[in-house]
Every structure is written in structure tokens, then in C-alpha cells.
Amino acid sequence: MIHLLQLLWIPLLETLLMVAVSTVLSAVGGAVVGVLLVTAAPDGVRPAPIVHRLLGFTVNIGRSLPFIILMVAITPLTRLLVGTAIGVTAAIVPLTIGMIPFVGRLVESALKEVPRGVIEAAKTMGATPWQIVRKVYLPEALPSLIRALTVVSVTLVDYSAMAGAIGGGGLGDLAIRNGYQGFHPDVMVATVLIIIVLVQGLQRLGDAAARRSERGHIAVRRPRRLLLWSTAVAVLALAGGFAISYALHRAKPLRVGASAIPHGEILEFLRPELKRQGVDLKIVYMEDGPQMNSALVSGDLDANYFQHKPYLDRYNLDHNTHIVSLVNVHIEPIGLYPGRIHSMAALPDRGEIGIPNDTVNLGRALELLQSAGLIKLRPPTRASFTQQDIIENPRHLRIHELDGAELPRALFDLDAAVINTNYALLAKLNPVRDAPYLESSYSPYANLLAAMPEKANDPRLLKLVSALHSPQTRKFIIEKYKGAILPAF
Amino acid sequence: MITISEQSGIGLRTPVIELKSVDKKYGTAKGDRHALRGVSLTVQRGVIQGVIGFSGAGKSTLLRCISHLERPESGQVLIEGEDLEQASGRRLRTALGRIGVVFQQFHLQRSRTVAGNIALPLEIAGQDAKKIRERVRELIGWFGLEEHASHYPAELSGGQQQRVAIARALAGRPSVLLSDEPTSALDTETTTGVLELLRRVRDKMGVTILLITHELAAVRAICDRVAVLEDGQIVEEGTVSDVLLHPQSKATRRLLGNSADLSHVEGYLASSRRPDNAVYLRLLFRGVGATEPLLFEVAQRTGVAVNILNAEIGSVENAVYGLLLVELRGEAEAIASAHAILVARGVEVELLEAPQTNAPKVVLQ
Numbered sequence: 112m113i114h115l116l117q118l119l120w121i122p123l124l125e126t127l128l129m130v131a132v133s134t135v136l137s138a139v140g141g142a143v144v145g146v147l148l149v150t151a152a153p154d155g156v157r158p159a160p161i162v163h164r165l166l167g168f169t170v171n172i173g174r175s176l177p178f179i180i181l182m183v184a185i186t187p188l189t190r191l192l193v194g195t196a197i198g199v200t201a202a203i204v205p206l207t208i209g210m211i212p213f214v215g216r217l218v219e220s221a222l223k224e225v226p227r228g229v230i231e232a233a234k235t236m237g238a239t240p241w242q243i244v245r246k247v248y249l250p251e252a253l254p255s256l257i258r259a260l261t262v263v264s265v266t267l268v269d270y271s272a273m274a275g276a277i278g279g280g281g282l283g284d285l286a287i288r289n290g291y292q293g294f295h296p297d298v299m300v301a302t303v304l305i306i307i308v309l310v311q312g313l314q315r316l317g318d319a320a321a322r323r324s325e326r327g328h329i330a331v332r333r334p335r336r337l338l339l340w341s342t343a344v345a346v347l348a349l350a351g352g353f354a355i356s357y358a359l360h361r362a363k364p365l366r367v368g369a370s371a372i373p374h375g376e377i378l379e380f381l382r383p384e385l386k387r388q389g390v391d392l393k394i395v396y397m398e399d400g401p402q403m404n405s406a407l408v409s410g411d412l413d414a415n416y417f418q419h420k421p422y423l424d425r426y427n428l429d430h431n432t433h434i435v436s437l438v439n440v441h442i443e444p445i446g447l448y449p450g451r452i453h454s455m456a457a458l459p460d461r462g463e464i465g466i467p468n469d470t471v472n473l474g475r476a477l478e479l480l481q482s483a484g485l486i487k488l489r490p491p492t493r494a495s496f497t498q499q500d501i502i503e504n505p506r507h508l509r510i511h512e513l514d515g516a517e518l519p520r521a522l523f524d525l526d527a528a529v530i531n532t533n534y535a536l537l538a539k540l541n542p543v544r545d546a547p548y549l550e551s552s553y554s555p556y557a558n559l560l561a562a563m564p565e566k567a568n569d570p571r572l573l574k575l576v577s578a579l580h581s582p583q584t585r586k587f588i589i590e591k592y593k594g595a596i597l598p599a600f
Numbered sequence: 601m602i603t604i605s606e607q608s609g610i611g612l613r614t615p616v617i618e619l620k621s622v623d624k625k626y627g628t629a630k631g632d633r634h635a636l637r638g639v640s641l642t643v644q645r646g647v648i649q650g651v652i653g654f655s656g657a658g659k660s661t662l663l664r665c666i667s668h669l670e671r672p673e674s675g676q677v678l679i680e681g682e683d684l685e686q687a688s689g690r691r692l693r694t695a696l697g698r699i700g701v702v703f704q705q706f707h708l709q710r711s712r713t714v715a716g717n718i719a720l721p722l723e724i725a726g727q728d729a730k731k732i733r734e735r736v737r738e739l740i741g742w743f744g745l746e747e748h749a750s751h752y753p754a755e756l757s758g759g760q761q762q763r764v765a766i767a768r769a770l771a772g773r774p775s776v777l778l779s780d781e782p783t784s785a786l787d788t789e790t791t792t793g794v795l796e797l798l799r800r801v802r803d804k805m806g807v808t809i810l811l812i813t814h815e816l817a818a819v820r821a822i823c824d825r826v827a828v829l830e831d832g833q834i835v836e837e838g839t840v841s842d843v844l845l846h847p848q849s850k851a852t853r854r855l856l857g858n859s860a861d862l863s864h865v866e867g868y869l870a871s872s873r874r875p876d877n878a879v880y881l882r883l884l885f886r887g888v889g890a891t892e893p894l895l896f897e898v899a900q901r902t903g904v905a906v907n908i909l910n911a912e913i914g915s916v917e918n919a920v921y922g923l924l925l926v927e928l929r930g931e932a933e934a935i936a937s938a939h940a941i942l943v944a945r946g947v948e949v950e951l952l953e954a955p956q957t958n959a960p961k962v963v964l965q
Contacts, residue, residue: 228707235667236721236772237696246723250711324711 115301119285123305125199126281127348129271133206134264140207141214141263142256144170146244148219156230157240173212179273181209183402190409197395197411202279206270214263221255222248254325261317265310272306280396282306288371288396316341364393365571367560368403368415371396372537373441373588373596374558378416380587381578388578390571398516400469401426407434407563414572416440419556421495422471435564438576439557439599441588443532445475446546447483450522455483455547458526461507465521465528468512471495475556476529480510483548532595542595557599614681616776616808617643617666622675624661624832635661636672637832643825645775648802648809650823650840652816652855658832659812663780666810667701668692680775697725700769700807704781706761708753714764715740715749721772739767743797759790766797776808777801783818795821816855820844820916828852841916845884845923845948878929880909881939884948885922894945895926902938904930925952 147166151159176184182205189204190196225248233247249256272283282302290299319341365385369375378394385392395412397403404426406412418426420436427434449455452462464485466476474495480486487503488496498510513521518530519538532542542549550556560579562572578584585598624636635658643649653659664670666677668684677684682695700721708717715736722732740749743763753761762782769777779798783791799822801807811823819826819840826844827837830851836843847853899906907927914921928935942949 226705226707228703228705229709231669232701232703232707233720233724234669235696235699235701236724237693238724242724246720247709251709253711 115297118289118298119282119301119305122280122282122285122302125279126268126271126283126306126309128199129202129206129274129279129281130264130267131345131348133203133210133267133271134260136203136207137210137214137263137267138260140211142218144211144215145218145222146248148215149222149248150240150244156234156243170212170215173209174216176209178205178209178270181205182273190411195411196409197279197397197406199274199279199281201411202271202274202281206267206274209270210263210267213266214259217259217262218256221252221259224255225251254321257317257321257324261314261321264313264317268306268310268313282309284396288398316344364391365414365575366393366395366412367575368395368397368406368412368417370398370417370533372533373443373592374416374533376591377440377579377584377588381575381584384578384581384583385574388574390574392575404430404432404434404561407561408432410563413566413569414560414562414575416558416560418561419471419558421475421555422469423559423561425471425495433564434561435567436559436561437567437572438579439559440579440584442550442554442557442597442599444542444550444554444595444597445472445479445529445531445556446535446542446550447479447527447529447548448522448535448540448546449527450525452526455527458485458506458508461509462526463509463511463524465511465513465518465525467515467518467529467531469515470497472515472531473497473512475550477501479529479548479550480508536592536595541593543593614645615642615678616645616647616680617641617649617810618676618678618681619662619666620676620678622662622665622672622677624658624665624670624672626661634832636665638675639829639832639834640675641827641834641837643776643808643810645808646802646806647824648799648811648822650819650826651810651812651829652814652819652826653829653851654855655814657829657851659814659829660780661832662829663701663778663810663812667699667778668696693725697721697772698775700772700774700777702762702765702769702777702779702782704784706753706758706765706785708761708765708768710753713750713752714745714756717753717764718768718771720768725772735771739771743767757790758786759793762786762790762794763797766794766801770801770805770807774807776810778810778812780812781814782811783815784813791815791818792821798822816844816857820914824917828855839917841919844916845921875929877931878927879935880952881926881928881942882950882952883922883924883926883942884950885924886946886948887920894942894947895924898938898941901941902930902934904928904934904938 144166148163148170149155150157151163151166153160153163155163182202185205185208186196188208189201192204193200195201229251230243230247233243238246269283271279271281272286274281274284282305286299286302286306289295290302367378369378375394375396378392382392382394395406397406397417400418400422403412403415403417404423407415414437423434423436426432447455449457450465452458464480466480467473474497477486477488477496477498477500481488485506485508486501488500489502498512511521511525513528515531516534518528519534519540522528522530522538530538530540530546535542535546540546560576562569566572580600585600588596588598619639619641621638621640622636623634623638625632626635627633639658639662641649641651651659651662661670665672666679668677671685679695679698682691682698684692684695687695709720712720718736718739719732722735727735740746743766745760745763745767748756748760748764753764756764762785766777766782777798782798783794786794795818798809798811802809811818813819823840825838826840827834828843828849828851829835830849835849835851836847843852844856847856895906895908898904905928907929908924909927910923910925912923914923928938930938939949
């Protein structure tokens with residue numbers, strides 16, 4: 112229980128920080144957009160048809176972009192604005208920008224509810240457009256605006272879950288990475304519960320504030336305490352969030368991107384030792400390979416630890432980069448696991464087999480299938496094999512290419528699957544026991560610590576390298592993974 | 601306490617509102633619709649000018665043109681000699697400051713208290729907080745709103761809300777108050793109160809009032825002059841007694857209803873019971889007239905048969921009047937002498953309908 116709370120605490124703060132800051136920023140931005148949409152409209156207080164049409168068009172484009180795409184697409188802008196493209200601060204940028212068009216429309220419809228006559232009354236008093244906005248539109252629409260803000264903050268809790276894709280952390284990321292992919296149902300349930308409580312709290316807070324602001328609107332008086340209380344909570348959450356973010360940034364940790372298992376676990380094991388040596392190791396959990404490598408190039412990460420040499424070579428070739436391998440750490444033999452059939456001997460004709468869909472692991476999986484005697488491949492011509500290279504498939508096997516992380520779950524619907532060891536371990540599969548066919552230990556696919564060449568001599572990284580190759584680490588890997596993962600040194 | 605606004609350079613003889621052939625069209629799907637056609641109207645200082653008409657006559661458009669919510673296609677709108685169309689920026693705001701507007705639906709801000717609503721025009725004019733507080737307190741006292749000062753509009757009755765709206769319109773010391781159907785959303789009793797209040801505003805503050813309404817009673821109650829608007833045109837304009845008691849246009853007669861013409865007895869007139877030798881007269885008695893005995897006397901002395909079709913007693917400009925629609929039957933000579941008697945007694949007589957063609961010809965002097 113204590114462990115669970117410790118696990119949840121930082122992600123909770125991260126979520127609160129992301130939601131609070133992006134709510135405030137997108138509220139300000141959205142208010143500007145919404146006010147312009149209303150005032151510049153042909154029947155607005157300051158008609159500007161061209162501005163209005165352009166703005167409306169832009170807003171519609173913004174609203175039609177899926178958030179997850181926007182988040183990746185604006186990476187350069189994010190880096191320009193906050194100096195980094197990963198982490199909580201970086202996640203706030205796409206959250207805010209993605210939200211502004213939505214908030215703009217909400218504000219627009221709230222302002223349009225203000226009766227025309229009230230606006231005209233102000234016009235007859237000689238009010239300027241800005242005065243009408245400030246003294247009539249905004250105060251008259253306040254309850255609707257507060258309701259809109261509530262919707263926005265709740266939606267942001269939802270969106271912030273996707274921030275995990277760029278290392279933003281937060282509760283949603285924890286639920287996916289640790290809970291779902293890591294097969295920890297307790298973490299998943301706890302996280303979801305916290306998110307539910309958070310959303311309920313935000314909704315109640317918003318409702319209370321809206322009712323409070325409705326005093327004049329419905330002739331009901333409410334105690335002032337409610338507003339004070341809710342404001343206090345909001346301010347505290349905001350301040351706490353800022354403090355955390357400040358602390359996180361000040362420490363200037365060594366940032367290493369890693370997959371959760373076993374890379375993350377091995378790094379976690381090293382953390383106390385590194386701490387003693389004065390290195391604050393910050394593990395940034397990511398599952399997207401290309402992103403972890405591009406984060407090296409951009410300097411958002413000091414090193415990463417998730418890939419093997421063939422993968423890295425391929426990446427350098429494709430992206431014209433010069434990421435170097437610092438040290439081999441461990442080998443995760445890829446394995447063929449029976450699914451529906453329980454034993455490979457029972458593999459039927461036209462059986463269905465799942466393999467990873469990324470270029471390198473796909474070729475690696477096909478090689479394993481060949482060594483298991485299931486298919487025959489033509490002699491290698493390119494860097495890695497594809498299904499086109501299969502020249503013999505006597506059992507008419509149907510081979511499905513799936514996301515590596517999904518394969519353990521897909522196993523229930525397949526006759527067999529070739530699964531990377533890290534994902535197999537997450538799914539509580541034991542490669543030694545459960546996989547009749549495993550890559551031999553001389554596999555070229557040793558997982559390595561990678562960095563940009565100019566960082567190769569960073570003293571903090573050198574300390575990490577020697578810690579990784581220490582006898583303690585070797586012992587840890589052998590004891591913890593019982594042969595499923597082997598030290599590569 | 602508050603007197604006619606002392607705008608420098610504006611003589612008291614300058615009309616407060618002057619409309620010169622104002623034209624306004626609205627584009628609709630079926631083409632342009634004329635809302636106002638060549639409307640000219642002059643309102644002198646301190647006058648309560650009514651504008652009456654059926655709905656769709658263009659009353660509200662007229663008010664919107666005067667208050668600068670709409671721009672006329674042609675013609676001029678002068679407020680104390682200043683053409684709003686020519687003014688812009690600061691000058692326009694000053695000119696608009698001379699106008700206060702009261703709406704049928706009040707249009708108060710629900711997010712502001714009574715005091716806050718009254719303060720709005722002063723805030724817009726950029727006055728300092730202390731001055732605003734003083735002025736608001738003064739108006740709240742004047743309008744008897746002390747106990748509601750910190751209430752919200754939603755907590756007030758319609759009549760109270762309209763008082764607040766009037767106070768708000770007067771906050772910036774305008775010289776003219778435009779009121780668009782200010783009592784149409786109110787019940788009869790409240791209506792009387794609001795109309796009395798408007799009259800008091802004119803009497804004590806010297807504010808000129810343009811009252812737009814479709815209710816004859818409102819015009820009767822407080823207006824000095826009235827203009828009748830029909831199909832975008834002013835068909836009649838004059839003092840209230842002139843227009844109401846001697847309606848010239850069809851529109852006015854329709855507004856006046858029973859007391860003006862024979863429309864309500866059309867069924868009777870069309871029926872076969874209608875005698876051939878009848879004439880129909882509209883009799884107006886000024887002051888308190890002993891109408892019954894006079895008609896009795898006419899009948900006795902001339903031998904005509906008198907049939908009263910409609911009778912109305914009312915007051916306009918604080919003078920009582922009686923209006924009768926009567927049918928006289930008899931020989932032409934008898935009817936002529938009956939007419940002479942009525943005229944001799946100071947009754948204003950109007951022939952509404954001549955007898956049928958085969959009836960004796962009546963000669964009225």
C-alpha cells in the first residue's frame with residue numbers, strides 16, 4: 112500500500128501540474144479567440160468579416176487535428192518555447208495549444224448567450240467594443256464561462272494521459288505503462304480511481320463556482336465560504352505543482368530514456384549507487400524507439416537504453432544521425448511462445464503467428480522462425496528480412512505483424528507469437544520455461560546504452576557505464592531474470 | 601433639484617430631437633422592405649412626445665435610428681443640433697451621452713446589482729469612482745430604490761426593474777430619454793406608476809421624453825404631443841387632444857377604435873334593419889357635458905329619433921370629454937335643425953356617414 116502511494120504521488124503531482132497550468136493558459140488563449148470570434152462576427156460589436164472568417168477557419172483546423180498527432184507535430188515549437196521537447200513542461204505546450212481552439216468555441220457560445228438587448232443598451236451609452244467585452248459580455252457570461260472552464264480542465268485530465276508519449280509522465284502514463292503494459296492491475300485500478308476522484312472534484316468545484324457566480328442570475332444567495340474554499344484548493348494545487356516542477360528542474364539530473372522492463376528496473380537498481388557518486392539519475396520512461404533516439408539528438412535525453420546494435424545502425428542510416436553505442440548491457444533473447452496451442456507440436460496447418468512489426472525485430476523474428484524449421488528465407492540481401500523474403504512456407508502459416516508491446520495480449524488469439532523478452536517479462540511469461548525456441552546467447556541483439564558522440568565523455572555517463580558493468584549489476588541481472596535475460600559483458 | 605442640462609452653446613430653442621426625411625430599409629429575402637419613409641419630426645425641449653402605431657409600423661426602427669443603433673439610408677438625425685452620423689470617436693460618445701434609452705424588456709445586466717446597473721453609463725463615460733458613487737446614491741434616492749440598491753435584477757419585480765432601467769438611462773444626465781414601449785411588459789397598475797414616474801422625470805429634471813408605444817392609454821396619460829406612425833410614415837402629428845379628438849387619418853381612427861368610427865357597428869349597419877333615412881354623427885362634448893338631456897331636447901324639439909351606438913367619457917390633457925356615436929332618423933329638415941341645435945350648444949359634430957341614396961338629402965351647415 113505504501114509502495115503504491117509512493118508510486119502514485121509524483122505522477123499525481125505531474126498530472127495536477129499539467130492540468131492546472133494548461134487550463135490557465137488555454138483559458139486565457141481561448142478567451143481571446145472566443146471574444147474575437149464574437150466581436151468580429153458580422154453582427155458583432157466590431158465587425159471584421161475577414162478576420163472572423165480566417166479565425167474561424169483556423170479554429171476548425173485546430174479542432175480537427177487529433178491531439179496525439181498535434182503533440183508530436185509541434186515538437187520544434189515546444190522546444191523553442193520551453194527549451195525541451197520531453198517532460199512535464201514540454202507536455203504543457205501541446206496541451207495548451209491543442210485546447211485553445213476548443214476553449215475558443217466554448218467561450219464563443221457562452222458569450223452568444225448574452226441577450227442582444229443588453230449589448231445594445233451598452234451601445235446606446237456610447238460604450239467602446241472593448242468596454243462592451245469587459246463590462247457586459249464577460250461578467251454576464253461568467254457562469255457559462257466557469258462551466259466551460261470546468262469542461263476544459265476535465266478534458267485536460269483526459270488529454271494529459273496521452274502526454275506519456277513524450278515522457279510527460281502523469282497518472283494516465285502510469286496506468287498505461289506500469290498498469291496495463293506492466294500487468295499490474297492494482298496500479299491501473301488505483302490510478303483510474305484517482306483520476307475519477309480528480310474529475311469528480313474538478314466538476315464539483317466548477318459547479319459550485321458557477322452557482323456562486325449565478326447569484327444575480329437566479330436570485331439565490333450562497334455562502335461565500337464555498338468559493339473561498341475552492342479557490343484555496345486550486346491555488347494550493349497550482350503552487351504545489353509549480354514547486355515540484357521547479358525542484359525537478361533545478362536538480363539537473365542525468366536523463367536516461369528507457370523501456371520499463373528490464374531496462375528501467377536495471378537502472379533503478381543502479382540509482383542508489385549513482386546517488387552515492389553524486390549522479391542524480393532521472394529515468395524517463397518511453398516506449399517509442401524513434402522518439403527516444405530523436406530526444407538524444409535534441410539533447411532532451413543524455414542517454415537512452417532500449418535498443419540493440421542492428422536497430423541503432425538502422426536508425427542512424429535512416430535519419431542520418433551519429434548516435435553511438437557506449438556499452439552493451441544485456442541480451443534479451445527473442446522467443447517463440449505458443450498461444451492457443453499450448454505446445455508447438457500442436458501447431459496446425461495455416462496456423463496464425465504474430466511477430467513484432469518494427470523493421471529490425473521483424474527480421475529477427477523471421478530468422479527465429481527459420482531456425483525453428485517453420486519457414487525458409489532467401490539469402491540475406493538487405494539489412495533485415497521482411498515477409499517478402501520467405502521462399503518456403505510448407506505449413507501455410509499466416510504471419511501477422513503487430514506492435515511489439517501488444518503481442519503478449521494478442522497471444523490469446525494466436526497459435527504462437529515471437530515476443531521480445533522485455534514484453535514477455537512484463538506479461539509474466541518466463542522465456543526459459545515458456546519459449547521452446549529462444550535466440551542463442553551469441554545473438555547480435557545485445558541491448559546497449561546509447562548517446563550522442565559529444566556526450567560520450569560526460570563524467571556522469573562514464574559513472575553510469577562503469578556501474579552498469581559492475582559485478583553487482585551482473586549478479587542482479589542473473590538473479591532477477593533467472594536466465595531469461597543475460598548479461599552481455 | 602436637477603434642472604435642464606446646461607450644455608454650453610446649445611440654446612433652449614434648439615429642438616432636442618430633429619429628424620429630417622429619415623429613410624430606413626431592411627434587406628429581406630423578398631427584397632428591401634421600407635421600415636421608415638421620409639420621417640420628419642421635431643421634438644422641443646421639455647416635451648413628452650408620443651409616437652404611436654400598430655406593430656410593424658416602424659416605431660422601434662425609428663427609436664433605433666435616433667439612438668444610433670441603426671444608420672438611416674438617407675436623411676438626418678440631429679440631437680441638440682448635432683448630427684450623429686457625422687460624429688465619431690469622442691464626439692459621438694458625448695453626443696450619445698445626451699441620449700438615455702429605456703427598453704421594453706429593461707435589458708438590465710443580471711450580473712450587476714441595482715447600484716451597479718445604474719453606475720454602468722458613468723463607468724463607460726470614464727467618470728471617477730467617487731463621482732459615480734455620489735451620482736448613483738442620488739438617483740437611488742430619487743427613484744426610491746434605497747432598499748434594493750444591493751439586490752440583483754432577478755430579485756426585483758418588473759416595475760422595479762423598469763425603474764432601475766430608467767434611473768440607469770438618466771445617470772449620465774441626458775437631455776432626452778427615448779422609451780421603447782416601456783410599459784408593455786408590465787401590468788396595468790405598474791404601468792400607471794411607471795408613466796407617472798416618467799412625467800415626474802420630465803417635470804423635475806427637465807428631460808425631454810420620446811415615448812414609443814402602441815397603447816393609447818399611455819399617450820393619453822402623459823404625452824403632450826403625439827405622432828401617429830403607419831407603414832413607416834408619420835400620418836398625423838399634433839397635440840394629444842387634437843389628434844385623439846379630431847383624428848384625421850384612418851390609422852388614428854383605427855387606433856382610437858370604437859370612439860372614432862362606425863366599424864364596431866358594421867354588422868348593424870349592414871343589416872336590413874338599417875333605416876333609409878338615418879345619418880350617423882360623431883359628437884364631441886368638451887368639459888363636463890350633460891349629454892343625455894341635450895339629446896332628449898333635440899329629439900323633442902325636432903322630432904328626430906336618437907339612437908346612441910357608442911358612448912365614451914374620458915380625459916385628455918387633464919380635460920374631461922365625452923364622445924358619442926349616434927344615429928339620427930327623421931326628415932331631412934328635422935335632422936338639419938337637430939344639427940343646428942347641437943352646434944349651437946358647442947358640440948363638435950362630425951358626419952360619419954350620409955344617408956342612403958334614396959333617403960332625403962341632409963344639408964349640414
